[in-house]
Amino acid sequence: GAVVSQHPSRVICKSGTSVKIECRSLDFQATTMFWYRQFPKQSLMLMATSNEGSKATYEQGVEKDKFLINHASLTLSTLTVTSAHPEDSSFYICSARDLKGGGPYEQYFGPGTRLTVT
Amino acid sequence: RKEVEQDPGPFNVPEGATVAFNCTYSNSASQSFFWYRQDCRKEPKLLMSVYSSGNEDGRFTAQLNRASQYISLLIRDSKLSDSATYLCVVKGNQAGTALIFGKGTTLSVSS
Numbered sequence: 001g002a003v004v005s006q007h008p009s010r011v012i013c014k015s016g017t018s019v020k021i022e023c024r025s026l027d028f029q030a031t032t033m034f035w036y037r038q039f040p041k042q043s044l045m046l047m048a049t050s051n052e053g054s055k056a057t058y059e060q061g062v063e064k065d066k067f068l069i070n071h072a073s074l075t076l077s078t079l080t081v082t083s084a085h086p087e088d089s090s091f092y093i094c095s096a097r098d099l100k101g102g103g104p105y106e107q108y109f110g111p112g113t114r115l116t117v118t
Numbered sequence: 119r120k121e122v123e124q125d126p127g128p129f130n131v132p133e134g135a136t137v138a139f140n141c142t143y144s145n146s147a148s149q150s151f152f153w154y155r156q157d158c159r160k161e162p163k164l165l166m167s168v169y170s171s172g173n174e175d176g177r178f179t180a181q182l183n184r185a186s187q188y189i190s191l192l193i194r195d196s197k198l199s200d201s202a203t204y205l206c207v208v209k210g211n212q213a214g215t216a217l218i219f220g221k222g223t224t225l226s227v228s229s
Contacts, residue, residue, distance in 0.1 A: 036219075043122075043220055043221040043222055044205075044219040046216045046217075046218070049216055091159070107217060109163070110161060
């Protein structure tokens, strides 16, 4: 099956620093990738939709200048959390949509990145 | 109103029990429906799609009622390994639209 990787799997950083999370589709091309955030005991909340070669579309309430998304190729999207604060500590998960689309497996999830800001 | 609402849970059941989860969604234009399973501190994994005609996969049965915008998941003969959070998920009808997740219902199966 299709595989999506995320790196790093876990990161601890100091308040005020920036953190970059990579999401890669390993064996398929993804025109669209989605970034989700999940706080403890909460559901996955969509942050933004990332389209290859164009600007990301952010959900209401998500600061685009704080969460920078770049989707430079069909297999890689990055999320940079700028000037991280403790309230940004969360589980960040990406999913990638297969270029061919269709079917229930059209979106594949990465294993997630657990960010802790101290 | 939240887009996808689920039973609050948690459900604590003994092995062998039958348990049912319910879910309602607000967007009548939603076209695809799924149940995902999420283990603690892991990414969600697709359990099964949900079709209007109802579908079954082993011990799992999913039902969809479009008229009442209601989705259900029935688990029969619960196993210890079924302990997880079950997420009700809907998707719009346009290509590239994201999945909308419910908050999830936690199931704990004990021996």
